[in-house]
Amino acid sequence: MYAMLTTRTVRKYLNLKIGGSNMSTKQRTFEDAIECLNSLQSNAKVLEALRNRGKVPNDDSMTQMKEYLNRIGYQTSDLNRLNVIHVAGTKGKGSTCAFTSSILSKIQKKYPDIAPKRIGMYTSPHLRSVCERIQLDGKPVSKELFTKYFFQMWDRLEATASEATNPEKPMYFRFLTLLAWHVFFSEGVDAAIIEVGIGGEYDSTNLIEKPIVTAVTSLGLDHTALLGKSISEIAWQKAGIYKESATALTCLQVPEALPVLEQRANERKTRLKIIKAPFFLKPEMIGLSGAHQLGNAALAMEMVNEFIHKTKPSCSINLNKDSAVFDGLKDVQWPGRCQMETIDGIQWCFDGAHTQESLEATGVWLASKRQLFKEAEKRVLIFNQQSRDDPVALIQAFLRGYESFGEDLPFTHAIFSTNVTFKDETYNPELLSVNTVTDKRPALHVQETLASWWKENRTGMNDAIKIAPTVEEAVEMVHQINGESTNTFVCVTGSLHLTGGLFVVLNKAAFE
Incomplete structure (x- = not known):
């Protein structure tokens, strides 16, 4: 039986001073908050445990989440007061959220x-x-606010345990979802x-x-151990966010999705609406x-159109x-x-694509931008995907897209890195939880x-293939490859965690 906390108990604990009688929020730092956060089992460990038990998420997980919220x-x-725009999908859901936030901020002005x-x-x-995950008006929440609200929530959970x-x-x-x-609310x-x-x-x-508003972005095969091994099964899971209160939006999908x-939308007593890019919208008109x-x-x-006209029904603006x-x-x-930057005289391209469909799309995009690096004497690929079952299929997908324009600009060097940030085998503390490796195979498997696959399929490149135990060493390898040259291009892809590690090592702020 699900045990609800009494209203009196909740009120009692909400009135407690943060940190109890011996410690105030001012005595706790952002670093303390990250240490506490990293003490929680990471997503990677949760997924491994679920796989080992042969268990998929079910109603029990939602019951637990509801109790945590209480x-x-x-x-x-109370969540309805937030006027939620809810976005699921396999590919592009983060980008779609970013577009939505940016548009709303312009309308706000x-x-x-x-x-x-x-x-x-x-x-x-x-x-x-980690502050990037929770944004206010287009900016990551400050470390000060993160720390304040983190320990408010931490102590409420301690007090009600x-x-x-x-x-x-x-x-x-789950913790970060509740914190957001x-x-x-605050x-x-x-x-x-x-x-x-x-x-x-x-x-969660x-x-x-x-x-x-609810929307499902482009679907593909990912997290199959948890969501199902077919597009149909994955579509069923993703469409679980559809609700009677909102039109069910989606984009063009593969036929089986x-x-x-549509069935899921009907079950939720709402209408499925398929959104296509309007003819007047061109790539040069968007910032990504x-x-x-x-x-x-x-x-x-x-989504913005639906949001404005539902929250302000009298609005007549097109x-x-x-x-x-x-x-x-x-x-x-x-x-x-798909971010391109010049850092210390080296051209870099960063893209966190990590599914076959996304990596192929990244390859196609990169091929279309060849004029930006076609003069480069050295073209380096840094790649990793630590958590998917078939990393070779992923790199093949990327190369398939990249070579769709021809093979006239092949990579001259390939570096296969882990996601470990620094040479002392440590992570940047804020990358630790999301980067936890849970398999028991050799560290560089x-x-x-x-x-090995690259050597067999890209002949004549044996000396140009390197394995980097850390992201820091991958960057050092790039500088060694570059040497005295001022004409080197580097593509980093296969994992957002790898991309994030590169930002840290290069001291390139993710938000400027």
């Missing part, structure tokens, strides 16, 4: 009477700092863009009962590179053709996705497999 002082009905007063966004994973069905603290992703909601957010973590139906974020999405981003931008445009919308699409910031 323990920090909220009811599920141009039409303050119809726009939300405070825009919150919760996404995952982060590139460099004795009366809880499950006294353990929530795992990493706590921040949004900071007066009235438009919350929430990205699903994994799946949808049983995802799916306590939301009455979202304003659409019937499932890649033709595949047009579908994400179009979905964001429709947002699909308003300059504020186009300014939002153009000025969007979403680092680590993935890298050795990739290097």
